[in-house]
Amino acid sequence: MRGPRPCGVCGAAGAAKYRCPRCAAAYCSVPCCRTHRERCTPEPKRERAAAGRAPPGGQHAGESEELRDLLLNPHLRQLLLTVDQAEDKSSLMKKYMQEPLFVEFADCCLRIVEPPEKENILPE
Template structure:
């Protein structure tokens, strides 16, 4: 099990977007951010293009058992990573910046409300839900055939 890189006391729930260290709380982030040394790209490609092509996020990077009450099963979340439509949307740098601002916001509710006013974010959200709903319908249809 991992422990917080800053305080070495608790399990980390978050990852610094700049240097990728793991930390457990806002207090640890505040302590860390002054000494943060961002990880530099190894290639000369533009940063956003490099992140999109070389950085592969896993579900475990984004979701921790204790973080969320209403959870989507990991198997369904993995379908999002297999969607070409979703990947095409994520090529948009404006959408990626918007998602990063939501992820790093202290008041996620307020930032989410603002994001829902952005047509691009609504399109992204709708695509995620469509993928998850289609999988649920397919499972129900399959179970109906087995009965």
């Protein structure tokens, strides 16, 4: 597992706990976040589009109102942060799959990746 990275703004070794949602740059604090935000240049749209391409007939995660609504829940956000920062993500995921809110989130994500109307159809 990778350890903490150096902050991309101030350079503090092993201090970067956060990532920019636009470009994935690592930073360590609110002041560094603000500084980074002023200079942030997200990756070009065509590269992002290829990386986040939805399956045929599916939708992008950013288009899902259901997912957006779930992500507004502070409890779910805390669960996701805890998983992201955990050393043993696998056992924590097993534990969280007993949480109805987390299961709802996982199901929502799976419906975006593999829409239900397509999951039981055999290829011709």
